[in-house]
Amino acid sequence: MIPRTSLSAERIASQLRERQRLQRAGALGWGLGTLLLLAPTWTQTEGADPPFPVRPLTASFQLIEGGNGAGANVGVLVGAEGVVLFDAMKDESHERLLRTVREITAGPITHVFNTHGDSDHSGGNERLVALGATIVAQENVRYRSPRAYPIETFTQRLEVELYGETITLIAQRSHSPDDALIHLERNNVILLGDTYTNVWHPTFYSGGHQGQLAVLELALDLADEETVIVPGHGRPAHRADLLDYRKRCIRWHERVRALVEVGTTEEAMLRDAELQTLRAEFNLRHAERPISDTSFERFLSRTLATDFVDLVPLRGPSIEAYLGQYRYEDGIDLRLTLEGGRIVARQWESGFYELLPVARDRFRIRGSLDPERYVTFEIDPKGLVTAATYVTAESRYRAPRVEP
């Protein structure tokens, strides 16, 4: 069995009560004494990078703008008893992030809610745990890579009352398997992580065009004209910007589809006027860093590998026949389930991907540009799938089936 933890709103609330109790008892040392003790450390960092720019958005919510490769945007919710961060930037940016938070508030950072598990958003988690924070992220983050610190996870939806705000996290799969749309009801803020950008092309390689549209539709449903929409990178936006972005995503998908349907080569697609117009429009707010030829080529290739892989109709076993549990030699389980008509593979702390059939016994990894990476299946004469093998250019990892 794959271990699993889930998180309930009550559990977060009880952790908060326990923290408040400890705080009152002085056990967490967040009193003035600790702050004074820390003060010399801050003066020692003089000459280091200045704090990140801070953009106040509402009375209790501010945005720390990562930018310049240092990390992603970080939301800061300040309550009377503590501080919630939305994302944690890269590990290397931790000191600078902390200095910036300390310019806003001296309160304890009690929680970090991740928009997803990529390192520019969650790399700083561990050091914030060391400072006493609870990390909250979407369940699928457990299938990415090992994390050495505790994480509370949720599967579909989580609603938490914290510091006078109702924070709702809704699981998505668009940019990554572990995306979460985060809604702060009273502050009227929606954080979209890397499922939305106004300084780059979209990156929907986990959920494809459908996953991209799903998250945008949900955000558009939740938002009114006043809502501040926070992208993982780039500037805060509004509902109208999101509508524009959605239109562009649809135009991109439809144009690529039209070109695929008439047999246009990938090379010729790169020169297509409509795709070139979209290349510029996706990046409208960030003209100082245009999307390079290499990045554009990769965007097109990954769009094709995500949404336009030639699927063969399966002859022989039905798609259900592949589902179930397989086990690699090292004891790691490969679990295949059916989600939205597609096979989703989960490997504990080592992989989350979709499988696209290209032959009866060979499946591609959705979104991957590596043609030498795929999964093969062994099928016995009765049509029973008995083993899976993960193939890369260097190795083959065979996993016999352990459970139908």
Ligand SMILES: [Zn+2]
């Ligand atoms: Zn990012």
